[in-house]
Amino acid sequence: MIAAFITTAAVFVTIIALYFLLDVRKEKQEWKKRVNQLYQDGEKRKSAIVLLGDRFDRTEYAKPIQKRLLEANIPFTPSEYIGALVVAYMGVIIVLNNFFSISFPINFILAGLLLEGAKKLVFLLRKNKMKERFIEQLPQICRTLANGTRSGMTLTQSINLVVQEVNQPAKGEFKRMANELALGIDFTVALRSMEKRIDSREFRLFEATLLIQKKAGGNLFAVLDEMGQTLEERKLLQQEIKTMTAEQRYVAYIVPVIPIFLVLMMNNVIDGFLDPLFSGLGIILFLLFLTGTILTFILVRKVTNIKV
Template identity: 45%
Template sequence: MNLVVTILYSLAVLSFLFSIYFFLGYRSQKKEWNQTVKKIFPEEERKSIISRWGERFDERESSQALKNKLHNANLKLLPSEYLGILIVGYMALFVLMFSIFSMPIMVSVLLPLVLITLVNYLLFYFRKNSYEHRFNDQLSEVCRILGNAARSGLTINQGIDLVAREVSAPAGEEFKRISNELKMGVTLENALRTVQKRNKSRDFNLFIATLLIQKKTGGNLALTLETMANTFEDRKVLNQIIKTMTSEQKYISLIVPILPILLLLVMNNVIDGFIDPLWSGFGLVILVLFLAAIVLSFILIRKITDIKV
């Protein structure tokens, strides 16, 4: 009986020691894994109280829509930073209207709010595809690098890793994410589909389809990528020519609405009560027609110069 108790006690102690050993090994592996993840996905450290408030705001679900808009507009700002810029801009416009241009207090409060709202809308309207445009401009370079890697005998995964090191942002950052996901065991198709959710352009869809089809069916990947690179470069040159030819009209579309408003504010600063008739019944009609004409001219000029290839 004593022998059985001794054996059971020894087994219990041995099991306890083994459990401690495996637990310490698990903690060590978990620590190494966390360090690896932090190296791949580094986090910015914030120290001030305002920064911590901003971080809490950025983590809210309600700020995700603004975060996506900033990403698509290719603005490297956090939602809290962008909101702070809008608040500072509103305060600066209020001081400008009330102190410098001698506008009434109600106008100085409401007009900057209208201007900030308008600027916010126009910013995201005209830059809604800025991220895609910059990404697509780099696709020719990406195809060249992948094609050269294929000629050198490298795999697609190795070529993507090379693109992540050689190409600048934004394409470089996206391919760096793809490279990290591939190293963590994610399939090539799933990694590419993840990026496709953020960039749904026609050129990138063609690029993804080419890579996936070539990987499944085989063929001369280097020649296919070289042909794609030439096509993307020709389209890029054509877009640049169109942009150069329409640049004057685009600047005119900005000058036309800004110049009369600026002249009106300057005249109100020179002559006291210059804009007071605008707040009367007939003056409000003229003001509405004036603003409508400015907005219409801006939209028409932009529509005429918006040539898609």
């Protein structure tokens, strides 16, 4: 009898505790909702810096920067890119001053040169990165178009299917093509317009296949399926080549960095170590070093850039 009473009382107390716990959580959620409405007024507020950045992104000066960032597949807005450059510039100045004992104005000049070289290198390495990703998606695009045509869809309907199935950047390009076709632009004109934006051998082959099949007719499914397999094999071969030449490519990046790092470290250990570098003979040797380093980097990149 006592055990049953204790069990009933424990269950009753547990139910009451749960009730009060849920009531407290509900009040907490309502309090947070009122605070958000009070301070944010239902919208996310932006700081003055963000608003200035948004205004800069809409200017004519920001358009070429945005274009370069898109071509290099860098997910920054122009204002974020400029802000990153400023922060990086100040960071390099602080590092040169504190760790390598390079004072004003040499640290400002050297930081600008290093930042400009790093910027050029980043854009050089990521140039056509979006095109490469698009080419990597071509096998999937061919298979999607082939499956669409086999199921009875027209080529235009299959292109809309590609828009739904593939990811960026191919999704954006084919969505633009689908919109152009919906506006009444000829299929050949829309496809050649895309070819000018992509500008690669693989896509030119893809374009020629579609145009020939559209004019001459034939089994489009079989042609697209075979092309997808061929492009997939090319993709695997290119990945194998990149794996085999990875060591040489990383050597091309490391070799120019090592002597610069050693010179800066020696300047930190020995006062005035860089002073002879800014004399007449030192400037000539510095220019010869830069020329040799750049040529070495270009030659190694040329050797390891094997085209299939």
